[in-house]
Amino acid sequence: MxxxxxxxIMILIALVMVGCDASPKESTDRISSPNNSQIPISGTWKIAxxxxxxxxxxxxxxxxxxxxxxxxxxxxxxxxxxxxxxxRYQVKRVNGREYLLYNHKTFLEDFNIPDGEVEVITVIDKxxxxxxxxxxxxxxxxLSVSNYNFNLIKISDKVENNSGNQNMxxxxxxxxxxxxxxxLIRSGILLGLRSNNSNEYTYRTVWIGFKxxxxxxxxxxxxxxxxxxxxxxxxxxxxxxxxxxxxxxxxAHNISKENANEAKILQFDYSDWTEKVGNIQKRxxxxxxxxxxxxxxxxxxxxxxxxxxxxxxxxxLPIDSLASKKNIKITxxxxxxxxxxxxxxIQKTMENLKIKKSNLINKYKLLNSFGLERKMGHWxxxxxxxxxxxxxxxxxxxNINIIPPSKxxxxxxxxxxxxxxxxxVPGAIDAFTSPYKDVVLVLTKSEIIIYGIEKGEIExxxxxxxxxxxxxxxxxxEWATGDYVDNWSKTLxxxxxxx
Numbered sequence: 001m002x003x004x005x006x007x008x009i010m011i012l013i014a015l016v017m018v019g020c021d022a023s024p025k026e027s028t029d030r031i032s033s034p035n036n037s038q039i040p041i042s043g044t045w046k047i048a049x050x051x052x053x054x055x056x057x058x059x060x061x062x063x064x065x066x067x068x069x070x071x072x073x074x075x076x077x078x079x080x081x082x083x084x085x086x087x088r089y090q091v092k093r094v095n096g097r098e099y100l101l102y103n104h105k106t107f108l109e110d111f112n113i114p115d116g117e118v119e120v121i122t123v124i125d126k127x128x129x130x131x132x133x134x135x136x137x138x139x140x141x142x143l144s145v146s147n148y149n150f151n152l153i154k155i156s157d158k159v160e161n162n163s164g165n166q167n168m169x170x171x172x173x174x175x176x177x178x179x180x181x182x183x184l185i186r187s188g189i190l191l192g193l194r195s196n197n198s199n200e201y202t203y204r205t206v207w208i209g210f211k212x213x214x215x216x217x218x219x220x221x222x223x224x225x226x227x228x229x230x231x232x233x234x235x236x237x238x239x240x241x242x243x244x245x246x247x248x249x250x251x252a253h254n255i256s257k258e259n260a261n262e263a264k265i266l267q268f269d270y271s272d273w274t275e276k277v278g279n280i281q282k283r284x285x286x287x288x289x290x291x292x293x294x295x296x297x298x299x300x301x302x303x304x305x306x307x308x309x310x311x312x313x314x315x316x317l318p319i320d321s322l323a324s325k326k327n328i329k330i331t332x333x334x335x336x337x338x339x340x341x342x343x344x345x346i347q348k349t350m351e352n353l354k355i356k357k358s359n360l361i362n363k364y365k366l367l368n369s370f371g372l373e374r375k376m377g378h379w380x381x382x383x384x385x386x387x388x389x390x391x392x393x394x395x396x397x398x399n400i401n402i403i404p405p406s407k408x409x410x411x412x413x414x415x416x417x418x419x420x421x422x423x424x425v426p427g428a429i430d431a432f433t434s435p436y437k438d439v440v441l442v443l444t445k446s447e448i449i450i451y452g453i454e455k456g457e458i459e460x461x462x463x464x465x466x467x468x469x470x471x472x473x474x475x476x477x478e479w480a481t482g483d484y485v486d487n488w489s490k491t492l493x494x495x496x497x498x499x
Contacts, residue, residue, distance in 0.1 A: 039072055039073070039074065039089050039121075040089075040091060040119055040121055040135060041072045041089075041121055041133060041135065041141060042072055042073060042074075042157070042159075043071070043072065043154055043155075043156055043157045043158065043159060044069055044070070044071050044154070044155050044156040044158065044159055044160075045069065045070045045071075045072070045141065045152040045153065045154050045155065046067060046068070046069050046070075046152065046153050046154075046155050047066055047067060047068050047069075047070070047150045047151070047152060048066075048067075048150075048151050048152065048153040049066070049150065049151040050066060050150060069155070070143075070152065071159040071160065072087075072123075072159070073159045077123060084123070087123050087124065088123075088124040089121055089122070089123060089124070090121070090122040090124065091119055091120070091121055091122075092119070092120050092122070093117040093118070093119055093120075094117060094118060094120055118134060118135060118136065119134075119135040120132055120133070120134050120135075121133045121135060132229055132230075133152075138154070139153060139154040140152065140153060140154070141154075184211050184212060185210075185211070185212050185213075185436050185438060186209075186210065186211050186481065186482055186483075186485040186486075187209075187210050187434045187435060187436055187438070187439065187479060187480065187481045187485060188207060188208060188209035188210060188216070188479070188480045188481075188484075188485045188488055188489070189207075189208050189432060189434070189441065189477060189478070189479050189480075190205060190206075190207050190225070190226070190227065190476065190477070190478040190479075190480070190488065190492075191205065191206045191207075191208070191448075191474060191476065191477055192204075192205055192224045192226065192284075192287060192474065192475045192476025192477075193205070193206060193468070193469075193472050193473070193474060193475065194283070194284060194285075194472065194473050194475045195469040195470065195471055195472040195473075196470075196471040197470070197471070199281075201237075201283050201284075203222070203223055203224045203235075203284065203475075204220060204221065204222055204223070204224075205220065205221050205222075205223065205224055205225045205226075205476075205492075206218065206219070206220050206466070207219040207220070207488060207489065207492040208441070208450070208466075209485050209488070209489050210434070210438075210439055210485075211485075213438055213439060213452045213463065215450070215463055215464055216489060218464075218466065219489065219492040219493060219496060220496075221492060221495045221496060223235070223236065224284065224287060224475070224476065225255065225491075225492070225495065226287055226288075226289070226476055226478065227289065227478055227480075227488070228254075228289050228290070228319075229289070230254055231254055231255070231256050232254070232255050232256070232491050233252050233253060233254050233255060233319075234252065234253060234255050235250065235251075235252045235284065235287060235292065235319075236250070236251045236252070236253075237249070237250055237251075237282060237284070238251055238266060240266045240268070242268060243277075244277035244278075245268060245273050245276075245277055245278065246278070246279045246280070247268065247272075247279075247280040248280060248281055248282040249266045249282075250282060250284075250292065250294070250317070250322045251266075251322065252292075252319050252322055255495070267323075269325060272325075275302050275303050275304055276300055276301070276302055276303065276309055277300050277301060277303060278298065278299050278300010278301060278309065279298065279299060279300060280296060280297070280298045281296075281297045281298075282294050282295070282296055282297075283295040283297070284475050285314075285371050285372060285373060285475055286371065286372035286373075286379065286475055286476070287475055287476045288408060288409060288410065288476070288478075289319075289410060289478075290318060290319055290320070290407070290408075291316055291317065291318060291319060291328070291408055292316070292317050292319055292322075293314065293315070293316045293317075293371035293372045294314070294315050294316075294317065294371070295312070295313075295314055295371070296311070296312070296313050296314070296315055297311075297312050298310065298311045298312075299311075310386075310393040311361075311362055311386055312384065312386060312395040313362065313365055313369040313384060313386065314369045314370055314371035314382070314383070314384045315327035315368070315369070315371065316328050316330075316333075316370060316371055316372075316408075327368050329367070329368060330342065330367065330368070330370050330381075330400070333404075333405055333407065333408055334381075334402050334404075334405055337402070338400070338402050339367065341381075341400050341401050341402050342366070342367055342370070342383055342400055344401075345383050345398040345399060345400050345401070346366060346383065346385060346398065348398065349385060349396055349398040350385075353387070353389075353396060355387055355389060359387040359388055359389060360385060360386070360387050361386045361387060361388055361393075362386045366383075366385065369383055369384045369385070370382065370383045370384070370400060371384075372404060372408075372409070374430050374473070374474055375430075376418045376430070376431075377414035377418055377421070377430060377431040377432070377433075378412055378414060379404050379409045379412055380399065380400075380404070381399070381400035381401075381402055381404055382397050382398065382399060382400060383397065383398050383399075383400050384396070384397050384398075385398070410478075411435065411478075411479050413433065413435070414431060414432070414433055415433040415437045415440075415453070415456075416431070416433055416440055416453065416456070416458060418431070420457075420458065421440070421442055421458070424442070424451075424458050425442045425444065425449060427444040427445065428442045428443065428444060429443055429444060429445060430442075430443040430474060431443065432477055433453070434479065434481075435479055435481050436481065437453060437456075438452065438453050439451070439452060439453060439463075440453055440458060443468070443474065444468075445468070446467065446468055447465050447466060447467050447468055448465070448466040448468065449462045449464075449465050450462055450463045450464045450465070450466070451463060
């Protein structure tokens with residue numbers, strides 16, 4: 001009997017719960033890997049209620065989920081007819097009400113969410129994300145499956161002995177897909193691109209899929225579409241003006257939610273505008289599954305005087321708490337050693353510029369003014385200082401010599417040396433290699449050149465060239481492999497069909 005495997009991307013969209021922490025305080029990602037014998041959700045659970053349905057797929061048949069059971073144990077996880085062997089569990093604590101308010105506002109009406117922190121349990125399958133589950137109480141969970149959201153009730157602390165049942169098949173009426181093993185090497189990259197025209201920024205997303213180094217049709221959509229644990233999301237920048245104040249607001253929403261636009265929060269934080277008028281513009285420099293790195297450019301005047309104000313800072317924000325506009329601390333991502341790296345970077349920059357501490361402005365933001373940039377095939381941390389010299393405003397970037405952690409950047413390997421890439425394409429400014437090490441994308445100022453890789457060497461002729469707009473830069477690079485590829489293609493096709 002041929003061994004079968006579930007299409008992971010369907011599970012990515014189909015068996016997930018909302019993303020990460022809801023506020024900068026919680027975004028320290030206090031994660032632990034518990035002893036599996038003490039799994040917080042160990043036992044047998046029943047789907048008691050379907051909370052909401054947002055299915056737009058006319059071809060899919062409704063799944064009769066109510067009363068299906070799920071089992072979580074040290075040896076396996078089952079969902080109906082599906083089986084996951086040797087799972088790992090990670091637990092983190094987040095503010096429950098804020099977490100659900102931003103991601104699933106309707107849940108607050110259906111559940112008595114406790115004040116304070118709740119546990120989010122992440123299930124991991126062979127080092128790959130499988131799903132997130134929010135524990136409301138000892139006997140109640142929240143789980144999302146495809147376009148359905150479920151309430152799980154515990155029915156037993158025990159599980160059946162299904163540890164040997166590794167070949168569970170899909171049943172009739174199920175909308176998951178099962179692939180048999182084949183010889184296809186499938187991968188694809190979702191690129192987010194930002195272009196600049198007269199200080200106005202526009203964004204687009206390009207999907208490039210490969211099967212045995214053969215390109216699928218290249219797909220493109222306006223704006224930034226990015227994958228998360230709960231499915232595909234869209235990032236928007238929305239401008240709001242009020243009483244002489246103009247500000248850009250970041251808004252992210254799950255594209256499968258019909259009421260996403262209702263959740264837009266565009267309220268001014270007047271503590272940012274004390275006695276000031278002017279403009280605050282925001283530019284996306286990097287976006288990942290759970291964080292976005294932006295540049296904030298502000299300028300204007302004070303209401304009670306003719307003095308001007310300026311700032312040009314960097315921020316890294318948790319996507320699950322964009323409304324608060326409070327950036328995460330670098331220590332939450334990279335530990336206390338990052339403080340020393342920032343202080344050293346600032347000191348060297350001041351020495352190079354021949355300025356003193358008295359020249360620095362916005363000093364209280366120095367430790368939090370950091371972000372990400374692309375250089376020579378990798379993402380790097382950078383910091384920024386603002387300073388005054390001869391009554392003129394300036395800013396300067398510096399390197400923070402710490403590797404961005406995996407919670408911020410999921411995949412950042414370059415499997416061809418930068419020297420080899422530059423020898424092949426002298427105009428190269430960036431490059432990406434696939435997880436299977438069979439394809440490399442080389443970026444110049446004007447195009448993306450795609451090559452196959454054979455035995456560690458770039459092949460002689462390119463597979464494709466894709467033109468870039470003027471001043472266009474990569475702000476996102478998300479790889480899909482295996483069974484994920486077809487679903488990502490389907491998602492991007494669906495977006496194009498709806499435009």
